Amino acid sequence: MSLLCARRATAALLASPLVLRRCIAAILPDPKILNEVARLQTVSSLNSLKIRSSDFIDASGLAPLAVAFDATQKPNQLWYNLSKKFESPPFPPASKGFLYYHNDTHTPLESGIRLRLTPSNSPSSSSSLLASGQDLIAPSGAPWHIPLPALVLDRMHTGIINQLLRENMVTQKQLWHCRTLFGKRWKQWAPQLITRLTQEFPADFSGILNMTVVAGEAIHRLKLAHIFGLEAPGPWTGSAIVRFEPSTLPKYAGSRVLHLRILRIVTPVTPDTTRPRDVRIAKPEPGALLTTLSRPSSLTVDSDTDVPANVEVNADAELESAPWAYNIDRQTANGEALRALWEVHNWNPKPSIIVHPL
Numbered sequence: 001m002s003l004l005c006a007r008r009a010t011a012a013l014l015a016s017p018l019v020l021r022r023c024i025a026a027i028l029p030d031p032k033i034l035n036e037v038a039r040l041q042t043v044s045s046l047n048s049l050k051i052r053s054s055d056f057i058d059a060s061g062l063a064p065l066a067v068a069f070d071a072t073q074k075p076n077q078l079w080y081n082l083s084k085k086f087e088s089p090p091f092p093p094a095s096k097g098f099l100y101y102h103n104d105t106h107t108p109l110e111s112g113i114r115l116r117l118t119p120s121n122s123p124s125s126s127s128s129l130l131a132s133g134q135d136l137i138a139p140s141g142a143p144w145h146i147p148l149p150a151l152v153l154d155r156m157h158t159g160i161i162n163q164l165l166r167e168n169m170v171t172q173k174q175l176w177h178c179r180t181l182f183g184k185r186w187k188q189w190a191p192q193l194i195t196r197l198t199q200e201f202p203a204d205f206s207g208i209l210n211m212t213v214v215a216g217e218a219i220h221r222l223k224l225a226h227i228f229g230l231e232a233p234g235p236w237t238g239s240a241i242v243r244f245e246p247s248t249l250p251k252y253a254g255s256r257v258l259h260l261r262i263l264r265i266v267t268p269v270t271p272d273t274t275r276p277r278d279v280r281i282a283k284p285e286p287g288a289l290l291t292t293l294s295r296p297s298s299l300t301v302d303s304d305t306d307v308p309a310n311v312e313v314n315a316d317a318e319l320e321s322a323p324w325a326y327n328i329d330r331q332t333a334n335g336e337a338l339r340a341l342w343e344v345h346n347w348n349p350k351p352s353i354i355v356h357p358l
């Protein structure tokens with residue numbers, strides 16, 4: 001049985017009533033499925049303050065992790081890194097701890113289910129759940145989570161939403177907000193959400209930036225196809241956690257310009273040797289701004305029209321580097337999305353420090 005087929009069979013199996021599930025499990029030969037059924041786990045609460053030691057779960061090696069909130073309920077399936085083709089690698093080794101609802105302080109849209117890794121199920125570690133341990137990290141480098149909009153809009157997660165409502169962790173108003181924002185065709189919105197200008201987010205250098213911007217009540221697409229190379233995919237592979245930063249460079253004083261800061265590398269950055277050589281993006285370095293490289297050109301200006309008549313690129317000159325910069329006042333869909341993000345929290349950049357020559 002192929003892995004995908006086995007997963008689908010498991011999904012069907014897990015959706016059936018418990019007694020039936022036991023019967024099917026007893027006659028099915030696939031040990032993987034038997035194993036997954038055996039590891040259906042029960043959790044009494046998703047509230048980090050109410051979690052008990054018996055809520056300790058082990059997701060290691062599971063695809064999916066099946067949890068129920070009581071024995072009579074249909075199990076809820078949680079996947080480590082579900083793709084659009086409904087495939088996911090299993091949870092990594094040592095994915096043990098407590099599932100809980102992370103209530104984000106900025107916006108409910110960033111709230112969601114996370115897994116707090118703890119070394120043991122002792123009550124002392126569970127009572128101080130959020131004071132100790134670490135969240136499981138997803139392949140992107142951000143905490144593994146199932147965000148509230150996905151919980152609300154994907155029918156696969158109805159059981160979790162019902163549990164959150166029972167525990168007063170979410171409000172009907174929040175659910176309604178998710179539904180009205182994303183609508184019925186929510187899968188057409190990029191899963192990576194950004195609601196604050198300088199929010200950290202994961203980026204894959206071999207791809208494009210494809211995100212959903214929510215600024216107040218408005219929703220926008222942000223698709224920067226050429227940010228990591230003149231052609232997508234760009235010259236580098238690897239990934240990082242990054243953020244936008246309003247420019248404080250004197251050369252951009254008076255205009256609204258964003259740079260991209262590489263905060264930490266998640267998968268090592270290497271040149272993509274399968275691509276034609278493109279030297280216009282410098283190797284992304286942790287802590288630094290994303291940097292573009294260009295050759296200085298000498299312009300010959302037509303004195304009558306003021307239009308450059310001839311551009312000579314000096315191929316032997318040193319490459320000039322400058323931070324990647326995006327002026328948000330461009331009249332494009334991306335400009336509009338970034339302006340909304342800038343304006344929703346009245347971003348006030350620090351005045352730039354202009355050094356005057358003596």
Ligand SMILES: *[C@@H]1O[C@H](CO)[C@@H](O)[C@H](O)[C@H]1NC(C)=O
Pocket residue numbers: 081082083084089139
């Ligand atoms: C996780 O999912 C993303 C998006 O589908 C994909 O690009 C990435 O390769 C996946 N990573 C792993 C380790 O499965």
Ligand SMILES: *[C@@H]1O[C@H](CO)[C@@H](O)[C@H](O)[C@H]1NC(C)=O
Pocket residue numbers: 103104105168169170
């Ligand atoms: C979640 O956080 C918000 C904002 O900090 C707060 O108003 C709300 O009461 C919290 N909800 C729960 C269930 O703790």
Ligand SMILES: *[C@@H]1O[C@H](CO)[C@@H](O)[C@H](O)[C@H]1NC(C)=O
Pocket residue numbers: 187188189190191208210211
């Ligand atoms: C961006 O994400 C959306 C939603 O996942 C997807 O439909 C679209 O094809 C993506 N665009 C690109 C260029 O990858």
